[in-house]
Amino acid sequence: MIIQTQAIVLQIRPWSRTSHMVTWLTPEHGKIVTAVKGACRPKSAFLGQYDLFYTCDLLFYRREHDGVHAIRECAPLVLREPLRRAWRAAAAAAYLVDLTARVAFGHQDAAPLFELLTRTLDRLADAPxxxxxxxxxxxxxxxxxxxxxxxxxxxxxxxxxxxxxxxxxxxxxxxxxxxxxxxxxxxxxxxxxxxxxxxxxxxxxxxxxxxxxxxxxxxxxxxxxxxxxxxxxxxxxxxxxxxxxxxxxxxxxxxxxxxxxxxxxxxxxxxxxxx
Ligand SMILES: [Zn+2]
Structure with a gap:
């Protein structure tokens, strides 16, 4: 099943030399992990499309059982650029997404959590x-x-x-x-x-x-x-x-x-x- 959703990037981990494992928080599907194959290749369609603290428009193939989903498309919606410059706000944001990644589950509604994290990251970025x-x-x-x-x-x-x-x-x-x-x-x-x-x-x-x-x-x-x-x-x-x-x-x-x-x-x- 293919799913389109908004998603906040919680974690990006290297996976093989050129690929990423990306952990997202979505409103309807909770925490999900997608593999992004060839993410670091110079001609990857995903270059610059996601980074920590971004909210993205995400299109992925859902696997019914716990596991890694396959990403199809991704485009940034909210970049929260100031977090690249204000290190205190970035350190706070890093803690918030880490904590959220630890307490969120997959395959469940996480709309209240998604809304809370969105507002808090926005606040950190807009007025550090x-x-x-x-x-x-x-x-x-x-x-x-x-x-x-x-x-x-x-x-x-x-x-x-x-x-x-x-x-x-x-x-x-x-x-x-x-x-x-x-x-x-x-x-x-x-x-x-x-x-x-x-x-x-x-x-x-x-x-x-x-x-x-x-x-x-x-x-x-x-x-x-x-x-x-x-x-x-x-x-x-x-x-x-x-x-x-x-x-x-x-x-x-x-x-x-x-x-x-x-x-x-x-x-x-x-x-x-x-x-
Ligand atoms: Zn008492």
Missing amino acids: PDAPRELILWYETHLLQRLGLLPDLTTCPYCHTPDRPWLRFSLPSGRFLCQHLAHGQPGEASLSLHRDVQALFRVLCQSAEPFPGAQVSADFASKKNHIQPNLILGLSRFLGMFIAFHLDVPSAVRRVTFEMLDTTPTQKPALLENS
């Missing part, structure tokens, strides 16, 4: 933010939402009284530990979360536009003067642990990305971390 970390956190939050894995940060009126700024969050159950709901298992993975981080997470969840949208920043700023770096760090750590636990993705990719994007003067180069 100085600090793409917030945008990554926004993407991760809304990715979890679309996967049905959003942590539940509602508090219990009896256990989580306002005089307690730190709340204990259970990773396996995805909610705050509380005597009135399911009891935590002894030794289960948990972490402490500050109420201000919980509030920032709520803002992120409710923000429909890629964060930091002007309105969202203003809303949060009016309450907190400014978003304190330690709040962003707290939320980043929380989401990092939650994602590693529930999506089964390696944490190193995320850690290195955030180290690259760290603009504080005390940063350690990522490559020297273990020396």
